[in-house]
Amino acid sequence: MEDMDRAEGSVPEPGEDKQEAPLPLPPAFLEFLSENGLDPAVYSTAATIPRYIRLKPGMESQIAEIEGELKCGLEKVSWLPGFYTIPPQVQIAGTKAYQQGKIYGIDAASGAAILALDVRPGDHVLDLCAAPGAKLCMLADMLGSTGSLTGVDVAKHRLSACRTMLQKYSLGDRTRLFVADGTSFSILPVNSNLRRMEGLTDLEENGSTFSEWTSRRTWKDRQKAKKANATGSQHLLAPSEPELIYYGKHSGLVGLRKSDVLCPAVNDETCTSGYDKVLVDAECTHDGSIKHIQKFEFWGWKTLDRRVLDAERTDNLLQLQLPLLHGLLLKLVDTCIILAA
Numbered sequence: 001m002e003d004m005d006r007a008e009g010s011v012p013e014p015g016e017d018k019q020e021a022p023l024p025l026p027p028a029f030l031e032f033l034s035e036n037g038l039d040p041a042v043y044s045t046a047a048t049i050p051r052y053i054r055l056k057p058g059m060e061s062q063i064a065e066i067e068g069e070l071k072c073g074l075e076k077v078s079w080l081p082g083f084y085t086i087p088p089q090v091q092i093a094g095t096k097a098y099q100q101g102k103i104y105g106i107d108a109a110s111g112a113a114i115l116a117l118d119v120r121p122g123d124h125v126l127d128l129c130a131a132p133g134a135k136l137c138m139l140a141d142m143l144g145s146t147g148s149l150t151g152v153d154v155a156k157h158r159l160s161a162c163r164t165m166l167q168k169y170s171l172g173d174r175t176r177l178f179v180a181d182g183t184s185f186s187i188l189p190v191n192s193n194l195r196r197m198e199g200l201t202d203l204e205e206n207g208s209t210f211s212e213w214t215s216r217r218t219w220k221d222r223q224k225a226k227k228a229n230a231t232g233s234q235h236l237l238a239p240s241e242p243e244l245i246y247y248g249k250h251s252g253l254v255g256l257r258k259s260d261v262l263c264p265a266v267n268d269e270t271c272t273s274g275y276d277k278v279l280v281d282a283e284c285t286h287d288g289s290i291k292h293i294q295k296f297e298f299w300g301w302k303t304l305d306r307r308v309l310d311a312e313r314t315d316n317l318l319q320l321q322l323p324l325l326h327g328l329l330l331k332l333v334d335t336c337i338i339l340a341a
């Protein structure tokens with residue numbers, strides 16, 4: 001799987017060190033633009049497009065300090081709460097403000113999709129295709145201390161990055177993270193009707209109920225990881241059953257029987273309510289993203305053909321996106337879907 005969602009600052013920003021010049025876009029891409037009535041000149045304008053950051057809620061009083069660290073002013077985005085623009089050449093990854101979890105690197109389009117989801121206190125939110133987690137963090141910030149958030153991604157190493165993000169920004173309390181294929185994911189939000197097994201001793205519990213999450217892995221898990229490493233499969237395949245790689249203290253799982261949560265009986269009356277809001281952020285071609293297209297100057301223009309223009313790849317993306325939506329419509333959604341791709 002190609003990784004188009006690189007961490008902030010890992011790829012030089014287009015136009016950072018040099019004057020903008022017309023990009024040597026491949027003929028097939030120029031043809032694609034012409035067929036769709038698009039002016040290729042827009043892809044040379046990245047130097048004029050601001051960079052966006054999101055302020056961690058509660059950090060408003062530290063704006064002056066953050067401006068000092070970033071060595072630039074923060075300009076409020078009037079239509080997107082918590083978002084600010086900074087000049088495009090400013091790199092945030094090496095700054096204290098970013099490392100200490102005061103700001104997020106996230107673009108305005110992503111923020112707009114989350115805002116449109118209209119998350120309300122108490123909502124149970126599902127983020128399908130959650131990694132590396134910029135939107136998941138925004139959802140967690142919006143939920144605050146109510147409701148629940150479930151993040152799902154097929155790539156374990158990418159979902160582990162989400163876990164790191166949640167921990168860095170102290171956001172994981174109400175969150176669960178499942179490595180799973182989103183097209184068949186059917187685990188519901190925790191339902192208050194499920195019986196909690198409280199006050200059991202370790203012996204009685206016998207590993208069959210959720211106790212508080214710990215990063216310490218069992219011998220069985222370590223063996224599994226070793227095997228996956230040896231076969232190189234950890235980056236590629238979803239496990240046949242969803243694998244829970246993180247859950248927060250208030251995600252509702254502590255004290256519940258694993259079997260009730262992970263394999264609920266079909267038509268179980270405790271499992272009738274689905275998620276209130278669902279975000280599906282499946283992979284896309286990125287052909288509409290000026291900044292992404294400019295990055296091919298760094299990655300090599302040939303890879304643009306392979307990653308963006310290849311008809312087979314586009315068809316494959318469609319074959320991924322449709323089942324993701326279809327699965328949701330059949331099983332999960334109470335209220336709302338946003339397709340961010």
Ligand SMILES: C[S@@+](CC[C@H](N)C(=O)[O-])C[C@H]1O[C@@H](n2cnc3c(N)ncnc32)[C@H](O)[C@@H]1O
Pocket residue numbers: 001005110128129130131132133134135136152153154155158180181182183281282283284320
């Ligand atoms: C555009 S990225 C998601 C970006 C993410 N929402 C964020 O804000 O950082 C697409 C993600 O979809 C995941 N993905 C692809 N196929 C999937 C599937 N069948 N089920 C679940 N996740 C999938 C990829 O591993 C990748 O992490």
